[in-house]
Amino acid sequence: NHVTFSPDGLLIASAGFDNHVKPWNARDARFITTLRGHVGAVYQTAFSADSRLLVSASKDTTLKAWDVGMGKLKTDLPGHKDEVFAVDWSPDGLRVGSGGKDKQ
Numbered sequence: 001n002h003v004t005f006s007p008d009g010l011l012i013a014s015a016g017f018d019n020h021v022k023p024w025n026a027r028d029a030r031f032i033t034t035l036r037g038h039v040g041a042v043y044q045t046a047f048s049a050d051s052r053l054l055v056s057a058s059k060d061t062t063l064k065a066w067d068v069g070m071g072k073l074k075t076d077l078p079g080h081k082d083e084v085f086a087v088d089w090s091p092d093g094l095r096v097g098s099g100g101k102d103k104q
Contacts, residue, residue: 002044006051011068013054015042021056023068033071037064043085049093057084063098080104 040059
């Protein structure tokens with residue numbers, strides 16, 4: 001569905017219709033792990049400026065922030081009432097912006 005490189009160039013994250021986010025090693029394309037937690041298709045992902053966090057946007061109305069090094073969910077970011085199509089970090093890495101079907 002979507003792929004993005006981490007700012008440090010070490011990882012690629014893929015988002016899929018299988019409800020999962022998958023980080024990959026950008027140097028050798030080696031699969032690392034599956035980040036599970038969404039219950040709907042994942043439309044987009046974005047890395048924080050320091051490459052330590054990854055946020056994902058999903059059909060399930062949530063955003064999820066993942067600790068990339070630990071391969072675990074850090075926090076759920078609720079707030080949308082419908083599918084979340086787009087997400088990105090602010091350049092300073094302090095905020096996440098998102099947009100969805102609910103026009104929020």
